[in-house]
Amino acid sequence: MDRRTFIATGLAWLGCGGCALRPGELTVGSKNFTEQLILGEILKQSLESACHVPVDGRFYLAGSYICQQAILAGRIDTYVEYTGTAMAAILKQQVSGGAANVYDYVKQEYRRRFHLEVMRSLGFDNSFAMVMRPEDSRRLGLTTLSQLAPVAGQLRLGVGYEFLERQDGYPGLVRTYGLHFAEAPRVMDLGLLYRALENKSVDIVAGNNTDGLIAALGLVVLRDDKHYFPPYDAVPIVRPELFTKCPQARTALESLAGRITADRMRAMNYAVDGQKKDAADVAREFLNIKSPAQA
Numbered sequence: 001m002d003r004r005t006f007i008a009t010g011l012a013w014l015g016c017g018g019c020a021l022r023p024g025e026l027t028v029g030s031k032n033f034t035e036q037l038i039l040g041e042i043l044k045q046s047l048e049s050a051c052h053v054p055v056d057g058r059f060y061l062a063g064s065y066i067c068q069q070a071i072l073a074g075r076i077d078t079y080v081e082y083t084g085t086a087m088a089a090i091l092k093q094q095v096s097g098g099a100a101n102v103y104d105y106v107k108q109e110y111r112r113r114f115h116l117e118v119m120r121s122l123g124f125d126n127s128f129a130m131v132m133r134p135e136d137s138r139r140l141g142l143t144t145l146s147q148l149a150p151v152a153g154q155l156r157l158g159v160g161y162e163f164l165e166r167q168d169g170y171p172g173l174v175r176t177y178g179l180h181f182a183e184a185p186r187v188m189d190l191g192l193l194y195r196a197l198e199n200k201s202v203d204i205v206a207g208n209n210t211d212g213l214i215a216a217l218g219l220v221v222l223r224d225d226k227h228y229f230p231p232y233d234a235v236p237i238v239r240p241e242l243f244t245k246c247p248q249a250r251t252a253l254e255s256l257a258g259r260i261t262a263d264r265m266r267a268m269n270y271a272v273d274g275q276k277k278d279a280a281d282v283a284r285e286f287l288n289i290k291s292p293a294q295a
Contacts, residue, residue, distance in 0.1 A: 028056070033208075038279045041279050071237060089166050124210060153181065157181045158197065159188075209262065268286065
C-alpha cells in the first residue's frame with residue numbers, strides 16, 4: 001500500500017467512527033400504517049445520504065410495543081414515535097401538560113429507563129381524530145365530541161388494535177365524553193379504517209389528524225372540545241449506538257427537526273393513499289434526493 005492510499009484509507013476509517021459500515025448494518029423501523037412508512041423512508045434515505053451505505057428498512061412492525069421491543073433488542077436503530085403514545089403506552093404515565101412538558105418528560109425517561117435518545121420533533125402533532133362521514137355529521141348535527149353522547153347508541157365504532165387498550169385511547173374517551181356505542185368497537189388494521197367507514201361497515205372511526213384520506217374523502221373530524229387527547233409530536237427514537245457507527249447520522253436526523261408541518265404530512269399521506277404513489281418516491285421528493293434512475 002503506497003502512502004496516499006494509506007492516508008485515504010485512514011481518513012475513511014476515521015470518517016465512519018473507526019469502523020467500515022457494511023450494507024444492512026443500519027436499520028430503520030416503522031409501524032404498520034402509511035404515515036409511518038413515509039417517515040421510515042425519510043429516516044432511511046437521510047441516513048443513506050449521510051452515512052454513504054445502504055440502510056435496511058424493517059417496516060410494517062405491528063405498533064408501538066413491537067417497535068419498542070425491536071429497538072431495545074437492537075433489531076432496529078431508529079423509528080418515529082409520538083410523544084403522547086410514548087408517555088401513555090410505553091411509559092404507562094398519565095399524559096398531562098403541554099407539548100413541551102410531555103416532550104421533556106419522554107426524553108428524560110427514555111434516556112433513564114431505556115438508554116434511548118429522543119430527537120427533536122419533526123414538526124407536527126398527529127393526534128387521534130374521531131372521524132365520520134359528512135352526511136352523518138350533518139344529519140345528526142355533530143361537530144364536537146361532546147355532541148356525540150346522545151346519539152352514540154346509533155353508531156358503530158371502528159378502531160385500531162392499540163386504541164382499544166391504550167390509556168389515552170378508547171377507555172378514557174368513552175369515560176370522558178359519556179359515550180355508549182351501538183355495539184363493542186370493531187377492531188381492525190389501521191389501513192382498513194377508512195375503507196370500513198366508506199363502505200358503511202362502521203359509522204365513526206378513531207383515525208389520526210394527519211391521515212390523507214380525511215381530506216381526500218371529504219370526511220369530518222369531530223372537535224375534541226374537552227381536550228382529551230394529549231400532544232402527539234412525531235419524534236425519532238434512536239439507539240445511541242447509531243451515532244457511534246455513523247457520527248454523521250446525528251446531523252442528518254437533527255436536520256429534519258421542524259421540517260414537516262401537519263399539512264405537509266397530510267399531503268404526503270394522501271400522495272400514497274389517494275394517488276397511489278410509492279412511499280419511497282414521496283420521501284425522496286420531500287428530501288429532494290434524486291431517484292436511483294436519475295442518479
